[in-house]
Amino acid sequence: MDSLTDVRGLLVGQAQRAGGGWLTGTTVVLAPEGGAVAAVDVRGGGPSTRETDALDPRNLVQRVEAVVLTGGSAFGLDAVSGVVSWLEERGRGFRIDDDPTHVVPVVPAACLFDLGRGGDWHARPDAGLGREAAANASSTVLQGNVGAGTGAVAGGLKGGVGSASTVLQSGVTVAALAAVNAVGSVLAPDSGVLYGDLWDAGRPPYPSPEQHAEAQWRLDAAREESARRLNATVRPSLNTTLAVVATDAELTRAQAQKLAGTAHDGLARAVRPTHLLNDGDSVFTLATCQQPVDGAALNELLGAGADVLTRSVVRAVLAAESVDGPGGVFPSYRELYGSP
Amino acid sequence: MDSLTDVRGLLVGQAQRAGGGWLTGTTVVLAPEGGAVAAVDVRGGGPSTRETDALDPRNLVQRVEAVVLTGGSAFGLDAVSGVVSWLEERGRGFRIDDDPTHVVPVVPAACLFDLGRGGDWHARPDAGLGREAAANASSTVLQGNVGAGTGAVAGGLKGGVGSASTVLQSGVTVAALAAVNAVGSVLAPDSGVLYGDLWDAGRPPYPSPEQHAEAQWRLDAAREESARRLNATVRPSLNTTLAVVATDAELTRAQAQKLAGTAHDGLARAVRPTHLLNDGDSVFTLATCQQPVDGAALNELLGAGADVLTRSVVRAVLAAESVDGPGGVFPSYRELYGSP
Numbered sequence: 001m002d003s004l005t006d007v008r009g010l011l012v013g014q015a016q017r018a019g020g021g022w023l024t025g026t027t028v029v030l031a032p033e034g035g036a037v038a039a040v041d042v043r044g045g046g047p048s049t050r051e052t053d054a055l056d057p058r059n060l061v062q063r064v065e066a067v068v069l070t071g072g073s074a075f076g077l078d079a080v081s082g083v084v085s086w087l088e089e090r091g092r093g094f095r096i097d098d099d100p101t102h103v104v105p106v107v108p109a110a111c112l113f114d115l116g117r118g119g120d121w122h123a124r125p126d127a128g129l130g131r132e133a134a135a136n137a138s139s140t141v142l143q144g145n146v147g148a149g150t151g152a153v154a155g156g157l158k159g160g161v162g163s164a165s166t167v168l169q170s171g172v173t174v175a176a177l178a179a180v181n182a183v184g185s186v187l188a189p190d191s192g193v194l195y196g197d198l199w200d201a202g203r204p205p206y207p208s209p210e211q212h213a214e215a216q217w218r219l220d221a222a223r224e225e226s227a228r229r230l231n232a233t234v235r236p237s238l239n240t241t242l243a244v245v246a247t248d249a250e251l252t253r254a255q256a257q258k259l260a261g262t263a264h265d266g267l268a269r270a271v272r273p274t275h276l277l278n279d280g281d282s283v284f285t286l287a288t289c290q291q292p293v294d295g296a297a298l299n300e301l302l303g304a305g306a307d308v309l310t311r312s313v314v315r316a317v318l319a320a321e322s323v324d325g326p327g328g329v330f331p332s333y334r335e336l337y338g339s340p
Numbered sequence: 341m342d343s344l345t346d347v348r349g350l351l352v353g354q355a356q357r358a359g360g361g362w363l364t365g366t367t368v369v370l371a372p373e374g375g376a377v378a379a380v381d382v383r384g385g386g387p388s389t390r391e392t393d394a395l396d397p398r399n400l401v402q403r404v405e406a407v408v409l410t411g412g413s414a415f416g417l418d419a420v421s422g423v424v425s426w427l428e429e430r431g432r433g434f435r436i437d438d439d440p441t442h443v444v445p446v447v448p449a450a451c452l453f454d455l456g457r458g459g460d461w462h463a464r465p466d467a468g469l470g471r472e473a474a475a476n477a478s479s480t481v482l483q484g485n486v487g488a489g490t491g492a493v494a495g496g497l498k499g500g501v502g503s504a505s506t507v508l509q510s511g512v513t514v515a516a517l518a519a520v521n522a523v524g525s526v527l528a529p530d531s532g533v534l535y536g537d538l539w540d541a542g543r544p545p546y547p548s549p550e551q552h553a554e555a556q557w558r559l560d561a562a563r564e565e566s567a568r569r570l571n572a573t574v575r576p577s578l579n580t581t582l583a584v585v586a587t588d589a590e591l592t593r594a595q596a597q598k599l600a601g602t603a604h605d606g607l608a609r610a611v612r613p614t615h616l617l618n619d620g621d622s623v624f625t626l627a628t629c630q631q632p633v634d635g636a637a638l639n640e641l642l643g644a645g646a647d648v649l650t651r652s653v654v655r656a657v658l659a660a661e662s663v664d665g666p667g668g669v670f671p672s673y674r675e676l677y678g679s680p
Contacts, residue, residue, distance in 0.1 A: 045598060045642075184643070190541045198538045199612070201530045203546070258385060262615045268605035269612070272539070273643030275602045277635065295617065302385075303524070303613030 003141040004029065004177040006165035007246040009288050010036075012177065013137030014147030014161070015129050021120025023327055024071035026079040027147030027161060027179060028133045029244050029286065033092060035063030036246075037287040039256035040108060043264050044240060044274075044281030048074045051108040052282075057253035061106045065092045066134070067284045068109035069148040069179050069242040072124030076111040082130030083107050110282045112181040113238035114151030116230055119326030141177065144319035148242060151327075152181035152316075154271070156223050158323055158330040159186075162316025164308045170297035174304045176263070178243040178312040182281075184273045186317050192216070192337060196270035196314035199307065207337050215336035226328030240280035241267060243312065245305045251287040255298065259305050260285045266306030270313035283309070343481040344369065344517040346505035347586040349628050350376075352517065353477030354487030354501070355469050361460025363667060364411035366419040366473040367487030367501060367519060369584050369626065373432060375403030376586075377627040379596035380448060383604050384580055384614075384621030388414045391448040392622075397593035401446045405432045406474070407624045408449035409488040409519050409582040412464035416451040422470030423447050450622045452521040452580035454491030456570055459666025481517065484659035488582060491667075492521035492656075494611070496563050498663055498670040499526075502656025504648045510637035514644045516603070518583040518652040524613045526657050532556070532677060536610035536654035539647065547677050555676035566668030580620035581607060583652065585645045591627040595638065599645050600625045606646030610653035623649070 004012055009032030016025025031038075040055045050068075054061050065087050070076040084105045087093050093105030115121055133147065143149075144160040152159030159182065165175030180186070187194050192212035197204040207215070245263045260283045267281060268274050275281050285305075293301060318339075322332040344352055349372030356365025371378075380395045390408075394401050405427050410416040424445045427433050433445030455461055473487065483489075484500040492499030499522065505515030520526070527534050532552035537544040547555070585603045600623045607621060608614050615621050625645075633641060658679075662672040 043601060188539075191543065195538075198535075199528075203531065206543070258617075261383065262613070265605075265608035265612075265614055268608040268646070272605075272609070273602070273639075273646060274605055276639045276642050277598075278639065299613075299616045299618065302616050306608070306613060 002165050003163035004175045004246055005139040005141055007173050007175050007248050007288060010246055011137035011139060012141045013133045014142055015132035015136055016146055016150035018150060021118050022123040023118025023151040024114050024125055025147045025150035026070040026125045026129050026133045028083055028137060029067045030137045031065050031286055032288060035065045037251055037253055037256050037289055038064040038108060039253055039260050039285045040282060041257060041260035041264060042282045044279040045277035046238060047280035047282055049110045050077050050080055051106050054106050055108055057257060061094050064106055064108060066107050067244055068107055070111045070125050071114040071148050071151045073111055073113045073115050075124040077109060078127055079125040079130030080107050080109045082127035083134045086131050086134040108284060110242050112148060112179060112240035112242055117151040117327040143315060145321050148179035149316060152179055153330050154180050154182040154317060155185035156219050158320040158332045160316045160320035162312040162319055164311035164315055166304055166308055168300050168304055170293060170300060172247060172249045172291050172293060172297060172301055174247045174301055174308055176243055176245045176308040176312040178241060178309060178316055180241050180313050180316040181239045182241050182271045183237055183239045183276055183279050184271045186271055194314055195272060196310045199269055199310055211337060218331060218336055222329040222331050229326060229328050238278045243283045243309055244286060245283060245309060246286040247301060248288045248290040249293045249301055250289040250291060256285045256287050259302060262302040263305040263309045266309030270310045342505050343503035344515045344586055345479040345481055347513050347515050347588050347628060350586055351477035351479060352481045353473045354482055355472035355476055356486055356490035358490060361458050362463040363458030363491040364454050364465055365487045365490035366410040366465045366469050368423055368473045368477060369407045370477045371405050371626055372628060375405045377591055377593055377596050377629055378404040378448060379593055379600050379625045380622060381597060381600035381604060382622045384619040385617035386578060387620035387622055389450045390417050390420055391446050394446050395448055397597060401434050404446055404448060406447050407584055408447055410451045410465050411454040411488050411491050413451055413453045413455050415464040417449060418467055419465040419470030420447050420449045422467035423474045426471050426474040448624060450582050452488060452519060452582055453578035457491040457667040483655060485661050488519035489656060492519055493670050494520050494522040494657060495525035496559050498660040498672045500656045500660035502652040502659055504651035504655055506644055506648055508640050508644055510633060510640060512587060512589045512631050512633060512637060512641055514587045514641055514648055516583055516585045516648040516652040518581060518649060518656055520581050520653050520656040521579045522581050522611045523577055523579045523616055523619050524611045526611055534654055535612060536650045539609055539650055551677060558671060558676055562669040562671050569666060569668050578618045583623045583649055584626060585623060585649060586626040587641060588628045588630040589633045589641055590629040590631060596625045596627050599642060602642040603645040603649045606649030610650045
């Protein structure tokens with residue numbers, strides 16, 4: 001399916017609100033029962049996170065049941081509460097004693113900045129939306145303006161959720177899901193080609209110069225109109241791209257952290273610039289530990305983790321749909337450049 | 341001059357040995373007297389370093405007089421001793437008391453793997469070569485098969501030292517020097533275009549399909565011949581790309597560390613894959629603190645630091661010259677593809 005749930009046992013649940021001042025949402029990645037080995041690498045300069053310290057390989061909790069990516073900036077972290085209670089009701093989490101109901105679900109999470117994008121500065125994901133996202137969990141990964149990508153914007157273009165996967169020579173599956181919301185650009189300003197398309201085999205699909213000039217004119221007009229509607233309250237722009245990279249490989253927690261780190265290279269290849277002070281770019285990893293890996297296979301996995309994240313960014317941008325609302329005008333790549 | 345010494349006060353000194361079993365060297369970046377604010381971000385999985393803990397912003401030493409990049413793997417760190425004594429003789433280093441000769445030069449350093457590339461496994465930089473490099477310090481930055489780049493190889497192609505600089509809108513100068521020695525490839529395997537050329541304005545210079553097919557054939561033949569000459573002692577391959585990113589901006593030590601981190605994005609855009617277990621990829625930063633920067637200028641600096649590192653990698657590859665010796669056959673990009 002070329003998506004995150006190609007890693008067997010993982011489910012993705014999303015919930016969102018759009019319209020009536022809203023343009024935001026939450027994405028939950030559910031591990032198989034019993035949890036997955038998890039890690040995080042926070043490389044952006046403006047992160048806002050929850051339970052990331054628990055993922056330090058020196059610390060107690062060995063596996064987590066879920067990871068949450070959410071809109072709503074720091075306020076949106078409230079969505080995690082809904083996921084935590086949903087897991088508690090199912091007896092899933094860190095076991096405290098012999099009572100199966102005594103669990104503490106440790107749910108690492110990070111948020112992205114989308115405040116005001118729907119028009120209402122105070123319309124943010126809450127515990128109810130997080131619970132709804134968890135309840136929606138399935139093996140079908142919706143892409144575009146869904147979940148944490150609902151209010152996402154990337155360099156003025158509409159961003160969103162994208163996902164991709166690959167199977168390595170070693171038989172290991174590696175997959176990614178990204179909520180693309182970047183200060184930087186996903187396309188080359190002089191040609192309009194998507195940076196993330198430069199890495200696949202063959203010549204990338206460069207738009208014609210006329211198509212690009214027209215697209216840039218429309219994008220500039222949209223930016224001006226958005227600034228007018230927002231009354232310039234959002235300056236300098238804040239964003240953040242969030243991702244989960246998952247694999248069925250058997251990784252230690254330290255190896256999972258290394259994978260999160262190298263995956264950021266895939267983000268750097270799809271968005272320029274990245275990791276600035278006003279991006280909180282963070283990558284989580286989940287390893288379901290079904291397949292043993294040796295050193296060579298681990299290196300292959302590290303390289304591929306970056307590559308599937310690059311492709312997830314491209315797929316997010318291509319799946320996104322234009323938004324024209326009280327919070328701004330955010331044209332999609334497909335509206336401006338057509339389908340490649 | 342489009343090189344590291346465009347940051348006023350910085351000097352670069354290099355020394356190398358080639359022939360008679362040798363193919364290695366050392367590069368020293370000298371700060372102005374009194375030192376520069378320094379930081380490092382080690383992101384490769386196989387680093388070998390010296391004095392990097394001193395660069396943690398929580399630790400004592402505020403400025404350093406020099407940074408050393410060297411060939412010779414862990415053994416090559418001995419070259420730093422020569423730089424340390426050269427600095428001590430000049431009374432440059434961390435001052436201990438009122439006696440101007442009581443200085444401790446803290447010289448952060450990292451090495452790259454080039455053992456056996458010249459044919460003799462034991463021919464490595466030592467204190468003498470480090471001293472020679474320091475004594476060669478000047479504002480002219482030689483590129484290609486010099487200093488730490490002498491024995492460098494990038495994905496089978498000859499690597500080397502490259503440097504680039506830019507002046508930002510804020511008036512701040514940012515520059516980089518890289519010793520490019522990568523497990524990953526600097527070119528797209530399907531087209532031969534240099535990854536680092538994909539980011540500049542305009543269409544990148546794609547080689548013709550015929551030129552690329554011929555180049556790949558020659559590169560494969562060189563790889564086979566190298567494996568034969570080395571008697572397959574170097575498996576799996578070890579490498580490491582090292583860089584210094586410098587600026588005249590006034591940075592705190594923590595800001596300098598952020599700059600080192602984002603500069604790694606520029607490496608990821610020029611080499612794929614990067615930061616694997618068998619690369620010790622590390623970026624140092626030096627800030628001479630001549631120009632104040634605010635938040636927006638700092639963000640501009642972070643993005644540009646990545647970009648000048650991307651260009652430094654390209655310039656290293658284009659400046660490198662083919663080597664055909666007892667340790668292997670390492671063709672240059674220019675030999676295979678001509679001058680772009």
